Amino acid sequence: MREPLAISVLILTKNEQQDLPGCLHSVAWSDDVHVYDSGSTDETASIAQARGAQVTTRSYPHSAAPFGGDEAAHRNWGLRHIAFKHEWVLMLDADERATPELIAAMAAMLNQPGDVAAWRIHRRDYFLGTWIRHVTPSPFNIRLIRPAAVRYERIINPVTIVEGPVGDMDAHFDHFPFSKGLSHWFAKHNGYSTFEAAHIVNGGRGGDDFKLGQALFAQDANVRRMHQKALYYRLPLRPLVMFLGLYIGKRGFLDGRAGLVYATLRAIYEYMIVLKVTEMQSGLQQGGKP
The missing domain is CATH 3.90.550.10 (Spore Coat Polysaccharide Biosynthesis Protein SpsA; Chain A)
Structure with a gap:
């Protein structure tokens, strides 16, 4: 033993x-x-x-x-x-x-x-x-x-x-992030995307504390990642950027079918955030009221 x-x-x-x-x-x-x-x-x-x-x-x-x-x-x-x-x-x-x-x-x-x-x-x-x-x-x-x-x-x-x-x-x-199945993954990320979107709308991404130099050159990996997140949330076409970054940039294609599906799921998650930010900012949650 x-x-x-x-x-x-x-x-x-x-x-x-x-x-x-x-x-x-x-x-x-x-x-x-x-x-x-x-x-x-x-x-x-x-x-x-x-x-x-x-x-x-x-x-x-x-x-x-x-x-x-x-x-x-x-x-x-x-x-x-x-x-x-x-x-x-x-x-x-x-x-x-x-x-x-x-x-x-x-x-x-x-x-x-x-x-x-x-x-x-x-x-x-x-x-x-x-x-x-x-x-x-x-x-x-x-x-x-x-x-x-x-x-x-x-x-x-x-x-x-x-x-x-x-x-x-x-x-x-x-x-093993998919141990409970895709339905559980989608349910969890539906909740995550709502709060990510709210965080963006409330100024939690890309605010005044964002520094490009820190995103590119900070020695501490966690500090660098935090500022890279802020930079990432300023980019247009984020779902496509996510897919290409994972599938091409990180060579996810070498993971076969699993790599393709995973990169697609991450892009879907990003699109969920984009849609919910648009919804929150445009007031569509008000039930179509003028």
Whole structure:
């Protein structure tokens, strides 16, 4: 039996009874697993408890928002209030799996003291039974952290802000974003697109804090990505830009049918945002009133 690693695990959940068992199995090497639940109505909590995980439940203040509400604030609350046993915390979603390569890399990291405050880990997304190696837009994620050095910003798809050096770990975790089927994916992204659109209309994209130099040359990858997002939301024909960027620019065509379908889905998502911004700005939600 593998000796426990001195690393805590935090799994974010809401109605994850299907995917949670596999995730918990992949982190059985940890003696400090926490399931941070945002109000599941299925068997998520009981599954976690039956497998020895500690469950913390906290509902979002705005239940109409995607994933319940302000995701950044929710994550920040968890990092500040959950009593982790170890200095390092691995952050996972229920549809993600810690791989043997990642476990070995984390064990090696523990034996090499340093001043790194967080680690970026390569994410492998799977779709239609294959690893979509090229088409995914953001393959690296900050997931192994010292909680005191990390905070999150943005209501949805939060950006990770690290106070201190960030390292790149030569390992990966697996992600199965379509494990619940396309209907679930569309339902989730319908909610996401509504809030992305509202965020744009309310000035959350491309505002006065946007700097082109930061988008192109910022040394911190998260700062660069944040400003690149602002630049991206200023572009015309964003759905087409997204498709061409993923399918041609990132060579998604090398992923075969899965790459084509995934790039198309991402373009559809962008078009949903564009349409909803137009709807909000033109007042079409007023039921056609003059």
